[in-house]
Amino acid sequence: MEYIFAVLTFTGITVIGVLGSYLVTGLTGLFSFGQAAFFSVGAYTSVVLVKNLDVPFLLAVPAAMATGLLAGFLVGYPTVRLRRDYISLVTFGFGEAIIALLNNSVNLTGGAMGLSGIPQYTNFAVVWGSVAVCLTLVVGYKYSKYGRQCLALRADELAAKAMGINVNRIKLVTFLFAAAMTSYAGVLYAFYTTYVEPGAFGWIVSAEWIIIVFVGGINSLTGSVFATILLTGLPEMLRFASEWRVAVYCVIVLLIINYRPIGIFGEFELTFKWLRQLGKKGVKVS
Amino acid sequence: MSIQQLLNGVSLGSVYALIAVGFALVFNILKFSNFAHGGVMTLTAYIGLAAALFFSTWLSGLSLFAVTLLSAALAGALVGIVLERMAFRRIRNNNSPVIYYFISSITMGILMENIVTIFASSTFYSYPRFFELTVVNIAHVNIALTDLLMLVFSSVALMILLWVLYRTRIGLAIRALSFDVNTANLMGMDSNRVVMATFIAAGILGGIAGVFLGINYTLYPQLGQLIVKGFIASVIGGLGSITGAMIGAVLLGVLEVTLIGAVGAGIAPVFVFIVMLVFLLVRPRGISGIIVQEKA
Amino acid sequence: MSHLEAKNLSKAFGGVQAIDDFSFSVGERQIVGIIGPNGAGKTTAFNLLTGVYPLDKGKVFLDGEELSGLPQYQITQTGIARTFQNIRLFKGLNVIENVMTAADPYSTYNLADVFLYSGRKRRRENEVREMSRSFLALVGLAGYEDEKPENLPYGLQRKLELARALASNPKVLLLDEPAAGLNPSEVQDFIRLIQAVHEKFALSVLVIEHRMEVIMTLCANIYVLNFGKLLASGTPSQIQNNSEVTTAYIGEEDEACLL
Numbered sequence: 057m058e059y060i061f062a063v064l065t066f067t068g069i070t071v072i073g074v075l076g077s078y079l080v081t082g083l084t085g086l087f088s089f090g091q092a093a094f095f096s097v098g099a100y101t102s103v104v105l106v107k108n109l110d111v112p113f114l115l116a117v118p119a120a121m122a123t124g125l126l127a128g129f130l131v132g133y134p135t136v137r138l139r140r141d142y143i144s145l146v147t148f149g150f151g152e153a154i155i156a157l158l159n160n161s162v163n164l165t166g167g168a169m170g171l172s173g174i175p176q177y178t179n180f181a182v183v184w185g186s187v188a189v190c191l192t193l194v195v196g197y198k199y200s201k202y203g204r205q206c207l208a209l210r211a212d213e214l215a216a217k218a219m220g221i222n223v224n225r226i227k228l229v230t231f232l233f234a235a236a237m238t239s240y241a242g243v244l245y246a247f248y249t250t251y252v253e254p255g256a257f258g259w260i261v262s263a264e265w266i267i268i269v270f271v272g273g274i275n276s277l278t279g280s281v282f283a284t285i286l287l288t289g290l291p292e293m294l295r296f297a298s299e300w301r302v303a304v305y306c307v308i309v310l311l312i313i314n315y316r317p318i319g320i321f322g323e324f325e326l327t328f329k330w331l332r333q334l335g336k337k338g339v340k341v342s
Numbered sequence: 343m344s345i346q347q348l349l350n351g352v353s354l355g356s357v358y359a360l361i362a363v364g365f366a367l368v369f370n371i372l373k374f375s376n377f378a379h380g381g382v383m384t385l386t387a388y389i390g391l392a393a394a395l396f397f398s399t400w401l402s403g404l405s406l407f408a409v410t411l412l413s414a415a416l417a418g419a420l421v422g423i424v425l426e427r428m429a430f431r432r433i434r435n436n437n438s439p440v441i442y443y444f445i446s447s448i449t450m451g452i453l454m455e456n457i458v459t460i461f462a463s464s465t466f467y468s469y470p471r472f473f474e475l476t477v478v479n480i481a482h483v484n485i486a487l488t489d490l491l492m493l494v495f496s497s498v499a500l501m502i503l504l505w506v507l508y509r510t511r512i513g514l515a516i517r518a519l520s521f522d523v524n525t526a527n528l529m530g531m532d533s534n535r536v537v538m539a540t541f542i543a544a545g546i547l548g549g550i551a552g553v554f555l556g557i558n559y560t561l562y563p564q565l566g567q568l569i570v571k572g573f574i575a576s577v578i579g580g581l582g583s584i585t586g587a588m589i590g591a592v593l594l595g596v597l598e599v600t601l602i603g604a605v606g607a608g609i610a611p612v613f614v615f616i617v618m619l620v621f622l623l624v625r626p627r628g629i630s631g632i633i634v635q636e637k638a
Numbered sequence: 639m640s641h642l643e644a645k646n647l648s649k650a651f652g653g654v655q656a657i658d659d660f661s662f663s664v665g666e667r668q669i670v671g672i673i674g675p676n677g678a679g680k681t682t683a684f685n686l687l688t689g690v691y692p693l694d695k696g697k698v699f700l701d702g703e704e705l706s707g708l709p710q711y712q713i714t715q716t717g718i719a720r721t722f723q724n725i726r727l728f729k730g731l732n733v734i735e736n737v738m739t740a741a742d743p744y745s746t747y748n749l750a751d752v753f754l755y756s757g758r759k760r761r762r763e764n765e766v767r768e769m770s771r772s773f774l775a776l777v778g779l780a781g782y783e784d785e786k787p788e789n790l791p792y793g794l795q796r797k798l799e800l801a802r803a804l805a806s807n808p809k810v811l812l813l814d815e816p817a818a819g820l821n822p823s824e825v826q827d828f829i830r831l832i833q834a835v836h837e838k839f840a841l842s843v844l845v846i847e848h849r850m851e852v853i854m855t856l857c858a859n860i861y862v863l864n865f866g867k868l869l870a871s872g873t874p875s876q877i878q879n880n881s882e883v884t885t886a887y888i889g890e891e892d893e894a895c896l897l
Contacts, residue, residue: 085441087444087448130619131619134619134622134623134626135622137626138622138626139581140440141369141374141375141581142577142581142622144375144377144444145375145573145574145576145577145581146573146577146618146619146622148377148569148570148573149570149573149574149615149618150615152567152570152611152615153611153612153614153615153616156608156609156610156611156612157609157612159608160606160608160609160612258564258567259567260452260455263377263448263451263452264452266445266448267445267448267449267452270445274441300460302452302453302456303453303456303457303460305452306449306450306452306453306456307453309445309449310428310429310446310449310450310453313433313442313445313446313449314432314433
């Protein structure tokens with residue numbers, strides 16, 4: 057039972073990370089390989105503050121998010137005005153740079169050995185409470201002028217500009233929102249596992265999150281959450297041979313890209329309206 | 343900076359140039375960043391290792407080295423073909439948006455890295471020592487033999503590529519297609535063949551780069567992440583420019599060697615990244631000055 | 639008093655002079671046409687007006703205020719809206735959301751409103767939705783609000799683009815071949831729609847078109863471009879009787895399109 061709770065807690069943390077990727081990739085059409093790096097920025101900042109500087113945990117959380125924001129600004133500001141490919145290339149570089157930094161600031165971060173003995177301040181309830189809050193924020197964002205403008209510029213950047221949308225600003229705001237939220241997920245992670253090491257935050261993690269968003273359906277939050285649970289929760293519980301897990305992922309994704317390009321859920325969202333209609337008429341998914 | 347360091351930097355840069363150009367070739371023609379290229383390098387580096395171990399019973403020295411390089415290059419060509427067929431042909435024919443190319447390339451990148459992890463596990467391998475001699479002295483400058491070989495072989499490979507691009511029919515076709523896919527198709531060009539040729543060329547470069555990276559850093563499944571050097575070189579050089587990528591790569595090599603001397607190898611990537619960010623702020627279009635924009 | 643004024647626009651792509659010293663003006667509440675053979679630089683002129691490309695030379699003024707040099711989105715916000723020759727709707731947004739995005743830059747609620755689901759946000763969202771609904775009704779798309787734009791027939795997509803342009807609250811409307819791909823009865827329909835919109839919102843309109851019936855019915859003034867240069871300008875009847883214009887067209891354009 058305890059094991060299942062642990063798995064579910066990790067799944068919840070991953071959901072928040074995936075929500076960040078959803079904002080950047082699903083909603084805005086940018087590919088960020090730096091999401092895991094923001095995760096590690098959040099984790100390490102909070103841990104160093106709490107362990108080395110005796111900062112109270114509740115103060116360390118906003119500090120970690122602010123650091124994530126700052127890092128996001130440094131990376132995002134020069135890149136959002138350029139062609140989309142730049143943000144992938146630059147965030148990839150950012151991820152590598154952060155890992156190099158963590159590995160080489162031994163005094164502060166413990167280097168490749170990481171930091172252990174972190175107090176366990178978070179638990180299942182805190183994590184899933186956070187998931188609920190983050191989900192609420194992201195839903196609010198998606199169904200606002202921000203979300204619409206993101207989707208518009210994802211579809212056609214030139215037309216979006218011609219409609220008066222400040223494309224660079226919207227991209228930056230979304231990127232920063234995701235950076236702050238992902239840093240927060242990092243804090244949750246560090247204070248749940250009680251142990252952090254640089255190796256856990258490579259580009260593969262960011263890439264997996266993007267893939268989860270895509271598998272769920274590029275424009276579906278419901279899909280992102282569902283796919284996270286399916287792709288990270290289940291294999292853990294069923295004790296899949298973990299070394300093949302990623303390979304299986306990849307094959308599934310290739311099949312989806314080629315044969316169901318809109319992802320599992322497409323643009324479908326689970327809403328109250330849909331549930332009511334379901335009650336009346338039965339299922340109809342486009 | 344000593345001549346010694348400059349030479350080291352240039353030879354390192356020449357390997358980065360292989361990476362950057364392999365990346366730029368595909369970028370030019372399909373207009374997306376091919377993240378699978380890192381995986382290609384990892385996979386071919388291991389295939390090169392297998393070849394080296396297999397042939398080491400009969401060959402040694404330069405001939406073994408050449409055979410290793412050749413096998414990796416051939417493997418690269420093969421992987422290029424498989425990649426194009428499996429990951430990109432169908433979405434290209436469906437006229438899918440660029441997002442799908444991204445996802446496909448990321449997925450293939452992870453898949454290749456994962457295959458290597460599964461079969462070679464996460465242990466570190468290294469190539470057999472090809473030469474007894476480690477340092478050569480040219481005009482009173484000592485240069486590591488591997489550095490010299492990297493410089494020579496990379497330059498030759500890139501020169502051949504440029505010759506193919508600018509002096510052959512298929513090269514002309516590649517350039518035409520990267521200029522405008524629709525018009526090229528209208529002119530009756532078989533774009534499938536040209537795209538395939540591009541992936542083969544990129545694969546060959548990836549294979550050669552893979553071996554050199556393996557020699558430089560030993561072999562490990564995450565070797566392909568060094569693709570980041572190619573990215574940085576492309577950003578400095580100007581995305582979409584082949585000559586820009588080469589120049590950017592050499593500059594990056596020299597910068598890196600200098601930084602390693604100044605602040606140490608571990609932390610150097612952080613400084614390189616900062617330099618790149620500043621560069622983007624000051625000159626976003628890169629050295630070559632081409633702006634690749636989504637078409638109006 | 640001239641509303642939109644372009645002075646000496648010039649733009650070269652590589653060695654090709656796409657637009658060469660082209661000046662024109664669109665008076666307040668006037669409908670003005672730009673015609674010319676394919677490749678004459680008409681769409682490039684639009685792209686220069688709206689800031690898609692930087693100008694090599696020349697200036698653009700709206701009500702005496704200089705627009706050239708501003709980023710695209712600001713030019714739109716000062717009051718220039720456009721449609722595209724090859725319809726560019728936002729896939730991934732439904733029909734009404736496509737229109738709403740054009741009004742979104744004018745919404746002043748902020749992130750805090752979004753995260754707290756404030757009343758201010760809700761009110762503005764409802765307002766924008768209602769406004770967009772009325773624009774859709776105006777162009778004849780009532781009832782299609784929740785459709786995907788790519789599922790609409792071509793003629794309706796053109797109308798949706800028009801509704802979206804209107805939602806950005808323009809003073810000047812730039813229409814890039816609005817009648818392309820429409821059948822004759824749809825063309826008549828569209829002409830009436832443009833006239834209605836022009837009246838209702840007191841707009842100035844600049845229209846590129848190949849269909850002469852559109853240009854001749856709508857425009858008070860016409861500019862003829864050829865190889866990026868101004869060939870002639872004047873009223874429809876002046877243009878019809880201009881021999882240079884006829885020469886520029888014959889052999890390059892199907893006459894059926896002209897007349």
